[in-house]
Amino acid sequence: MAVSGSSVEFPGSLTSSSLPPPRTRIFKIIVIGDSGVGKTCLTYRFCAGKFPEKTEATIGVDFRERLVDIDGESIKIQLWDTAGQERFRKSMVQHYYRNVHAVVFVYDVTNAASFRSLPAWIEECKQHALGTEVPRILVGNKCDLQDSVQVGTDVAQQFADAHSMPLFETSAKNPNSPGGGSCGNSDHVEAIFMTVAHKLKSQKPLVLSQPPGGSGGTINLSRVMNDRGEGNTGWGCSSC
Numbered sequence: 001m002a003v004s005g006s007s008v009e010f011p012g013s014l015t016s017s018s019l020p021p022p023r024t025r026i027f028k029i030i031v032i033g034d035s036g037v038g039k040t041c042l043t044y045r046f047c048a049g050k051f052p053e054k055t056e057a058t059i060g061v062d063f064r065e066r067l068v069d070i071d072g073e074s075i076k077i078q079l080w081d082t083a084g085q086e087r088f089r090k091s092m093v094q095h096y097y098r099n100v101h102a103v104v105f106v107y108d109v110t111n112a113a114s115f116r117s118l119p120a121w122i123e124e125c126k127q128h129a130l131g132t133e134v135p136r137i138l139v140g141n142k143c144d145l146q147d148s149v150q151v152g153t154d155v156a157q158q159f160a161d162a163h164s165m166p167l168f169e170t171s172a173k174n175p176n177s178p179g180g181g182s183c184g185n186s187d188h189v190e191a192i193f194m195t196v197a198h199k200l201k202s203q204k205p206l207v208l209s210q211p212p213g214g215s216g217g218t219i220n221l222s223r224v225m226n227d228r229g230e231g232n233t234g235w236g237c238s239s240c
């Protein structure tokens with residue numbers, strides 16, 4: 001057979017146009033902590049790039065997504081924003097503890113009670129078979145409110161060390177607050193979730209299929225928040 005040029009097509013061979021689209025890996029990260037610590041604001045800030053003007057108590061669980069590029073691979077970070085209030089979470093708990101790749105524990109640096117609740121949140125994870133092999137991080141939020149801080153960095157760091165988690169102090173509201181220590185980094189919220197994503201990517205791949213026909217959604221009974229327009233409407237919980 002004469003061959004001219006650099007490519008030969010055989011009958012039935014796969015060409016680039018017939019190859020199935022690459023699967024997008026999805027990392028499911030759950031965000032938990034007391035009501036009012038800022039879970040919705042943190043997840044919204046990462047996915048929508050801004051602080052939400054108004055939030056209401058989460059009912060059930062919301063999830064927000066953002067597609068990021070990590071070392072040339074397109075990865076979907078799916079943040080599950082869970083209700084902090086017991087009465088709004090009971091019926092949903094079993095959904096969001098399934099197929100979890102990482103956990104973000106959040107407390108409010110201006111609310112010591114939210115810090116004291118952390119062992120109970122860790123225990124809840126344990127009860128749902130989330131072991132220490134699942135990466136976990138601790139986030140102290142609202143550090144823009146410097147005059148009202150009740151939880152010092154030292155005590156938080158001790159707790160984080162005791163539970164083998166990295167600690168991040170940040171503000172979903174104003175990561176640029178002057179003199180804000182770790183708040184002084186304008187992209188701190190971004191860095192927190194990207195750090196988790198990098199860690200997950202470097203681990204043995206955990207592949208979840210892209211849910212057919214849509215991505216993202218909400219299990220919240222009352223509201224939906226959109227992300228940067230990468231698709232976040234409707235029920236899309238096939239990975240949970």
Ligand SMILES: Nc1nc2c(ncn2[C@@H]2O[C@H](COP(=O)(O)OP(=O)(O)OP(=O)(O)O)[C@@H](O)[C@H]2O)c(=O)[nH]1
Nearest residue numbers: 035036037038039040041055058084142171172173
């Ligand atoms: N100053 C300041 N306020 C914040 C920050 N993050 C959140 N808030 C405020 O804290 C309140 C609660 O924020 P949410 O994000 O709704 O808290 P949540 O943890 O999702 O609460 P639940 O949905 O009830 O579990 C809202 O009034 C926010 O505007 C922050 O970094 N700094």
